[in-house]
Amino acid sequence: MVLSMSRPQLHPRTRTYWLRKRVPADLVAVVGRKEVTLSLGTKDQAEAKRRYVVELSKLEAQWETLRNGPLSLTEREAHEIAGALHDRWLSRYRDEPSAQTFWPVDVGARVFTRRAWDQSLSPVENLTAAEPAFARLLQLEQWCSAAADEELLARGLRTDPDGHRKVAKAIGAAVQRASLTLQRMAKGELLADPPPPISALPARSSAHKPLQSASESKTGKVVDTAARVTLSGLVEKWWLEAEKAGKSPSTRESYTNTMRNLGAFLKHDNATQVTFEDVIAFKDHRLASTGRSGKPISSRTVKNSDLAGLKSVFGWAVANRLLSENPALGVTVQSGARVRMRDPSFTTEEATAILRAALDHPRGTELAQTYAAKRWVPWLLAFTGARVGEIVQMRRQDLRKVKIEGHPGDTWVLTITPEAGTVKTKQAREVPLHPQLIDLGFAAFVENSSDERFFLVPDAKGGVAGPLQGVKNRLGEFARKQVSDPGVSPNHGWRHRFRSVAIEAGVPEMVIDAICGWAPRNVGGRYGSVLQKPRADAIARLPWIKLSANETQLTSD
Incomplete structure (x- = not known):
């Protein structure tokens, strides 16, 4: 049997050729994915084949490097890696050298050294005396560290912590040199004998081959x-x-x-x-x-x-x-802690106002799905603790009736699942419905509905992301008419309130987390699961909501 050779694949939509290669099983954990995809940047088949060979060779060389484990880099190797960034920095600003304002050379000279700071002062006094420059210095060092990650990743290299620091320091030195050159060019100084680009320095012996730039191929040409x-x-x-x-x-x-x-x-x-x-x-x-x-x-x-x-x-x-x-x-x-002037959950009066408005909302001329969302979603949020998007994207198949021990008759259970749209945790969970929702007629609404989606109309391609956001916005506007305080979210306030009400009703926090889809609070919480019965028991403990016809007050049995 003749085995087919790997070859470029044509993307069906862009008609551009791509390289797709399965990551070797022994490297999946290191690479972090099972397959590598890479655009070859051309629609010409012959050119794609040529680039495919070059990129595949690079990829396999990177994998071989990863198999050999973390490298211990010399300072010279680190400077060779940083040399490409030096050249790109000069090239980027060569025509307009004064446009380079990101790297201040006065602060850049102090990157990865503390000698410039007054050693006679305490750390606190130093920070107070030079806080703006010190903050900028730390920012530049963080940038160099991130740039080192990028340059090493582009070459498929893994280094030990010492090697990574050498690369970061070398990048700081390279950008500083390039920025000083640009500063002289901005002043009109003509460099009579400018130094050659670092990437053009003579190569080392075959035992220490120069490391290639992320933008260069093995031929030394910029990747097109x-x-x-x-x-x-x-x-x-x-x-x-x-x-x-x-x-x-x-x-x-x-x-x-x-x-x-x-x-x-x-x-x-x-x-x-x-x-x-x-x-x-x-x-x-x-x-x-x-x-x-x-x-x-x-x-x-x-x-x-x-x-x-x-x-x-x-x-x-x-x-x-x-x-x-x-x-x-x-x-x-910079971002600090959010200023909070009140509790993020709805008060009793606020919850009353929204739920009463939902019950009394007139049919009007809006879409049936929009009307249904305003009628039912606030009540569902009040009794499930779900995120508003998780409820709005609900499908008919996400609801079913099950037998649960200790609960007479059938219990309606809602499955909140990523299959329906977006779930923040990407994990499905089940939430039994409160008896009051059934008493209000939600089960009858579900059984009488002929549409798969109750609260939104998918777009022409069947997508729900855009329509979902539209319904969420309209629900927010609907709730905001009843609760104008900007200190509480018109949709997310229900999620906060659910937790407060559940705690007051004596529901264990582990069960609350399972119902709402919150992560376990400790390692032990990751083992086992909260079954349907304790979830149904917890929902049943939540008090029924009564809206008095003569009072804007929420009371409970």
Whole structure:
């Protein structure tokens, strides 16, 4: 039998050739995935075959390096790794040297050394006396460390801690040298005999071969990405792999919005032209912007959504040879503890107002699914402790009747599952429904409904991410009409309240965590599971909610 040779694969949508290679079983734990995918950056079959051989050779060399375990690098090897970054730094700013503002040479000279600080002062006095410069110094050192991770990863190298520190220090020295050169160029000084690029220095003996730049092939030529890499296209390429790795559609939507906002801010869509300064300017722009609510965008949102998205997508692009470096690397934003002026859960009066409005909500002309969401979702949130998206994406098949010991008749059980849409923990869980929900007619509503989705209409492709967010927004607006206090979330306030009510009813915390999908609080909590009976017992202990016709007061049996 003739075995087929591995070869480039044509992507069905982009029509670009890719390399796909299964990671050897002994390296899966080290690499962190079972398969490597890499765009070859061309639609020409002959060129794809040539690049495939080059990239496959690199990949197999990296795997061999990983098999040999962590390397102990010499200082010379570390400087060879950093040399490529030195050359790229000069190349990036050569035409406009004064545009290099990320690396201040006065602070950069002190990276990875404390000799510049006054040794006669105590650490506290030192920090107080030079806090801005000290903070910038630490930021540059963190950037060098992250850049070392990226450069080593691009070469498939694993080093011991000492080797990693040598690379980080070498990168700091390389960028400092390049920045000093650019500073002289910005002043108009002509370097009569400029030093050769470090990457052009003579190679060592065959026993110590120079380490290649992430942007160079074995021939010494820059790896050609063949086509202009767009911000919008980059997210789509990232998602092809991220989806298989278990990333949620909501993450894709968030990162797509971030890239769209970045493109609108920069007024172009070319990912290869994005610089460190662009990302910093975009960060400042976002911090000065307001959201749809009219409130300023928080530093937490900029850090955990915008910058996280840029770092992830650009980092993936570097690892897959689509970009030479990650322009978001090292960019951060300070964020402190959120100021809280009140308890995050609904008060009795607030819960009463929303639930009464849900019962009295008129049919009107809105979609049947939107009407049903306003009618039932607040009550379901009150008795399940679920996240609003987990309820809105509910499907008919997620509800069933089961026999549970100690509970007469059938008990309706809701399965909250990633198959329905997005679940933050990516783990399914079961929540028995409270008898009052059945008494109010929710079971009858389910049995009489002919649609698979009760509270939303999937888009033309069957997706639910966009429609889900729309319904969540409308539910938030609906609740906000009853509870105007900005200190409580109009949807998430139910999740906080559920825990408070359950604790007051004497439900064990382990059972509350299982119902709400919270992680165990200790290692012991990861063993065993909370079965249906204790979950049903816990839900049954929650007090019935009574809304008096004459009072805006919530009482219980």
